[in-house]
Amino acid sequence: MLVDKLTAQGATGLSITSESDIVACRKVIRDLTTQLGFGMTDVTRIVTSVSELARNVYVHAKVGEMRWNSMRSPGKIGIEIIFEDKGPGIADINQALEPGFSTAKSMGMGLPGVKKLMDELEIVSVDGKGTLVKVKKWAKVK
Amino acid sequence: MFLKTLSVVKIKNVLLVTVPDDPSDKMVYELQEQVLRSLEKHRSTGVILDISLVNVMDSFFARTIAETTQMVSLMSGMTVVAGMQPNVAITATELGLTLGTAFSALDVDQAFEILNKALS
Numbered sequence: 215m216l217v218d219k220l221t222a223q224g225a226t227g228l229s230i231t232s233e234s235d236i237v238a239c240r241k242v243i244r245d246l247t248t249q250l251g252f253g254m255t256d257v258t259r260i261v262t263s264v265s266e267l268a269r270n271v272y273v274h275a276k277v278g279e280m281r282w283n284s285m286r287s288p289g290k291i292g293i294e295i296i297f298e299d300k301g302p303g304i305a306d307i308n309q310a311l312e313p314g315f316s317t318a319k320s321m322g323m324g325l326p327g328v329k330k331l332m333d334e335l336e337i338v339s340v341d342g343k344g345t346l347v348k349v350k351k352w353a354k355v356k
Numbered sequence: 357m358f359l360k361t362l363s364v365v366k367i368k369n370v371l372l373v374t375v376p377d378d379p380s381d382k383m384v385y386e387l388q389e390q391v392l393r394s395l396e397k398h399r400s401t402g403v404i405l406d407i408s409l410v411n412v413m414d415s416f417f418a419r420t421i422a423e424t425t426q427m428v429s430l431m432s433g434m435t436v437v438a439g440m441q442p443n444v445a446i447t448a449t450e451l452g453l454t455l456g457t458a459f460s461a462l463d464v465d466q467a468f469e470i471l472n473k474a475l476s
Binding site: 233234236237240241244254255257258259261262265266269313324326327330331 | 411412416450452
């Protein structure tokens with residue numbers, strides 16, 4: 215599995231520099247969340263969010279990075295995924311979270327959709343300097 | 357079963373398109389072009405998009421499917437999307453995605469039945 219290979223190398227991140235890295239991001243997070251014990255539907259929700267966010271990095275900033283942290287406590291598992299780029303930034307974050315708003319001729323479902331699929335979404339963006347998007351998802355386990 | 361490339365097969369007047377489990381954006385773009393070119397070449401009247409292997413559908417993929425359906429329709433064809441996995445359907449709905457005017461079927465068999473009825 216890709217995530218095992220990366221973990222063995224001590225990596226907790228993946229750079230996004232080409233379109234094929236979107237697939238790599240999905241693969242890593244699919245492996246990781248499955249291993250952690252997330253249910254199939256949650257895995258799909260998380261991987262779909264990763265796909266949207268990794269594509270945002272590639273489309274708007276061309277280059278960026280995805281980092282992850284997994285969390286495990288008795289009865290509870292969690293994953294935190296961070297996307298960071300030095301792209302143009304988001305001028306108006308509230309507007310970007312409105313369904314249907316898009317600067318990239320897409321459907322504008324990406325960010326508002328991610329907000330629905332994940333438990334936590336945090337966006338820090340400086341106009342002209344870059345964007346950091348942090349998402350989290352939790353699940354109860356036996 | 358793991359499929360790495362897109363498969364487009366002509367069966368009578370229908371194009372059966374099988375999408376691999378985790379298609380790249382490039383492959384999704386190619387799907388659109390390949391379907392339309394094959395439609396013209398084979399003069400097919402129906403398209404079945406078998407997405408039973410697909411385990412993640414984001415807004416880009418859904419938009420391309422919806423657009424392709426519209427293009428197929430402009431070329432006088434009908435599109436049926438077959439075999440969406442339950443997890444994918446749940447996530448797509450939560451995301452607010454739809455497949456436009458495409459018909460849907462549980463599997464390829466059912467998709468053929470829908471097309472046969474509609475096109476006969």
